[in-house]
Amino acid sequence: MxxxxxxxxxxxxxxxxxxxxxxxxxxxxxxxxxxxxxxxxxxxxxxxxxxxxxxxxxxxxxxxxxxxxxxxxxxxxxxxxxxxxxxxxxxxxxxxxxxxxxxxxxxxxxxxxxxxxxxxxxxxxxxxxxxLTDELIVQVDPSLSATALEVKLQRVGLELVRPLRFAESQYVVRSRSQHGPELLNTAQRLRQFSGIISAEPNMMQASVATVNLPSASQPVEISRLPHTKPNADTSLQQTAWHLDSRHYRGNRLPRTDIHATEAWEISNRGAGVNVAVIDSTIQWDHPDLINQLACPNISADTALPDETCGYDFVEADGDTRLSEAEIEILKPKFQDSFRLSDQQLLANYPGLVQMLGDMRSSEKARIIRGYLRYQVEVNFHGTWTAGVITANSPGDGLIGVAPDAKILPVRVFDLAGFTSTERLIEATGYAAARGVDVINLSLGSLIPSEAFTHHLFDLLDRYPNLVIVASAGNSNLDGVGFPAAIPGVLSVGATTLDGERASYSTYGGQLDIVAPGGDLWLGARGGILTTGGTWLPELWEGLSIPQSAWGYGVDPLGKYVRVEGTSFAAPNVAGVVALMRGEDVGSRLSREELLERLLATASHEALSLSESDHKHYRLQKELGFGTVFDIPFVRRSGIYEPSAPIDAEQYYFGAGVVNALQAVESVQKKF
Structure with missing residues (x-):
């Protein structure tokens, strides 16, 4: 490994x-x-x-x-x-x-x-x-005592802060006097000591919930994409093409969905299964999520502060929703985007105006308005992910892939979209310790971490039935990102309503399977329908409700959204794993047996390669190198060098698109 x-x-x-x-x-x-x-x-x-x-x-x-x-x-x-x-x-x-x-x-x-x-x-x-913070994550041999570790730390000017929770022999340590790049050299020195397995910065990094200010060369953002309105006799659920694509594709074209609706008819829809969503803000009081929380039985001596049903590792409490303090941070700019005129907006945000450079004032105002709204919208990435897995509307809302499964919400990303190695280790360890069956990591491409890799290996060994699902990444590169690339983690790429690889989806080396991830360039109907978070009354206090949908929203408040990304392909697969485990009472199937059935029932039948992908595959196959993404940037093919040539379908789609119906049937036939 x-x-x-x-x-x-x-x-x-x-x-x-x-x-x-x-x-x-x-x-x-x-x-x-x-x-x-x-x-x-x-x-x-x-x-x-x-x-x-x-x-x-x-x-x-x-x-x-x-x-x-x-x-x-x-x-x-x-x-x-x-x-x-x-x-x-x-x-x-x-x-x-x-x-x-x-x-x-x-x-x-x-x-x-x-x-x-x-x-x-x-x-x-x-x-x-x-x-680059002033802290390191250090993993030691289990036989090394805390006292012996402190002696080694003192020799290089470090001090012990605390052991990491839910992790084996991993610690947070801090520099007394060194900062920034100096600390990287100290980590190198520390690795030379006996008993030290790894030492690396406790890096903070942006992944899922990040914001780029558009430029004049990027004039189109999500707010300008067409919002298609369903017919009067079309329910919201019918437009969730990732579950059943026949509403859009009819009965003559191959289905590009995951066949979830048929799987529900023959299964218990994931009942008894818990899925951890490790992500950004999870607004679990959404009407379609409020009854979907997993609340493990925990003793007082093992519970985290204020823990009930999940945990927020950003604010260190038991509620993954936006706090009052966070709403107060987001609310002013969000309201400015709706309340202010173009002239007022430009006057109130001179820094953004200057960053946009030379363009018409109306265009600057439009971009800034969309940017301010997006800063709030994207904080609900975790809410989007959770809805794909297990939304269960009591009325005419949305149904997720495994509507009778429960979610354990775990927040690791702050308002600006940053997480840390420390949070990721503790959050995944926490989820496993609380007995979840599946962990979903819609994290994009993180910087590789020895500490996090070792930790996931420990979890996979300690919990032999636990399945960890991760998004392959949105970099359109050959070879999946981290942590999806870790052996034992199920990596998921994204496909579109048309059955093609989503143009952003990473492919090639270590890609296991694909699922619908959406493509908003096909219009709003091309996105993955899920639960949103901007409907919160506190955000709209004193504002008039917009006349039409905006941003990713399906409705004027953003209670439902259409999104795209491998971040939303991964929860499709996590939901299917939950459906499968729901048919395996007592978890008699090991992780390996379950995943073998998942991959064996996936298919390339409804998938097709674009002309561009065909040509790129031909180049890779004949000349032996991969994506030429941004000259002189060249990324070689895959994480592993394949032992034998793989065909184009496997190169771009792994085992194929997940099929919930056949996966569930495969488990049922076993018993």
């Missing part, structure tokens, strides 16, 4: 080295599984943590905010007492950096990095942003 991960990282290192040479940014070296991945330092940005006050933890103290703005820096909150500061033009000056480091309210300053190999482009984006 370690060799497989090492092969993946060797390819990533090759790609990133090419990019580092082609870009002008300075780099620092991140070492994982013995491979060095150059990360680019974003010289125009810095992250800070401020000392806690009695005010809203997400709100920077007024005098510090005034100080930051006096240096012409844009503030992006990335969590409690934390923000990224970006210069409006050019790199941050030494004067600004020193002033921030010496400010009485600034607790620490962190470097902001860019991982180009994760997204296939040398151009920085929110989805590839990393924050």
């Amino acid at each position: 370690k060799r497989a991960i090492s092969a993946m990282l060797a390819l990533a290192a090759t790609c990133s080295s090419t990019l580092a040479v082609s870009a002008s940014m300075p780099t620092v070296d991140y070492t994982v599984f013995g491979h060095t991945l150059p990360l680019q330092v974003k010289s125009e940005a810095i992250a800070i943590t401020w000392n806690p006050t009695e005010a809203n933890a997400y709100q920077m103290p007024d005098d510090l905010e005034d100080f930051v703005r006096s240096h012409n820096l844009i503030i992006q909150s990335t969590g409690q007492h934390h923000a990224i500061l970006t210069a409006l033009s050019g790199p941050l000056t030494d004067t600004s950096l020193n002033a921030l480091r010496n400010h009485s309210q600034v607790a620490s300053v962190q470097s902001v990095l860019h991982s180009p190999w994760a997204t296939g482009t040398a151009k920085p984006s929110a989805t590839s942003t990393l924050l």
Whole structure:
């Protein structure tokens, strides 16, 4: 297994080295599984943590905010007492950096990095942003005592913070004096000590819930895509083509859905099965989700603070919904996007206006309006994911893939879309410890982590029936992203209503299976229908309800949305696994047996390759190299070198599109 991960990282290192040479940014070296991945330092940005006050933890103290703005820096909150500061033009000056480091309210300053190999482009984006904190995650041999560990840490200027919960022999440690790139060198030194298995930064990184400001060269965003209205006699559920595509494709064309509706007729629809959704905000009080919570029986001595049904590892409480404090952060900008005129909007957001450069004022206002709304919409990524799996409307709403299964909501992403290695380890360990049958990780492409990889291996060994499903990534690259690439994790790519590979979906090496992920360029009907979160009354207080849908919304409030991404292909598969496990009372099938049946019943029958994919496959097959994504960026084919040539269908679709009906029947026939 370690060799497989090492092969993946060797390819990533090759790609990133090419990019580092082609870009002008300075780099620092991140070492994982013995491979060095150059990360680019974003010289125009810095992250800070401020000392806690009695005010809203997400709100920077007024005098510090005034100080930051006096240096012409844009503030992006990335969590409690934390923000990224970006210069409006050019790199941050030494004067600004020193002033921030010496400010009485600034607790620490962190470097902001860019991982180009994760997204296939040398151009920085929110989805590839990393924050280098002053902490490390250290895994030790189980025989090494905490006292012995502290002695080793002291030798390199580190101190023990705490052991990670729900993990084996992993600790958070902190530097006493070293910061940023210096800490990477310290991690290297620490790895040389006996008893130390791994040492790496407790990296904060953006994945699912990230926001990029559109530019003049990207004039089309989701708010401009057509919103198709179903006929008067068409129910909302009928437009969920990923469950049954016949409403759109008729009976003559092959079905491109997962055959969920037929699976419901012969199964218990996932009853008795719990699925952990590890994601961003999960607004479980949505009418179609409120009765779907898994509430494990836990003793007082093992419960986390305020734990009831799931856990929020961002705010450290038992509620994965937006808190009052978070709503107060999101609400003003959200309301500005509806209430302000174009002229008022431009006057209120001069930093964004400057970033957009030279374009018509009306176009700037339109882009900023959509950007402000998207910042709120995308925080409900976890709500979108949960709805795909197990929505169960009491009325005329939505039904998910496994409507009688329950979800354990687990939040790891903050308002700005950042998570950390620490949160991911504890959240997955927590979910497994609470007895879930399936873990869904719609996480995109994270930076590889030895600590997280070792941890997932431990979970898979400790819980032999646990199935972990992860999205393959939206980078349109050959070779799935992390953590989907970890052996033992089921990786899922995305297909469209037309039965083609979604243009964004990662493919090739280590791709296991595909499922509908949507394609909004086909119009609103091309998206995956699921539950939204912007319907919250607190967000609309004092506003008039829009006359029509906006953004991803199907309705004016955004109670339902249509979305796209491998993030929504993965929960389709997680839901099918729940349907299968629901027929396996007592979990008699091992994980390997269950997945063997899942893959064996998948099919390429309704799938077709685009002309572009045909040509790319021909190139890969004949010349032996993969995606030419952004010259001179070249990513080789796959994580594994295939032992034998694979056909084009397997290259792009893995085992094929998941089939809930046949998968359920396969389990039933076993017993």
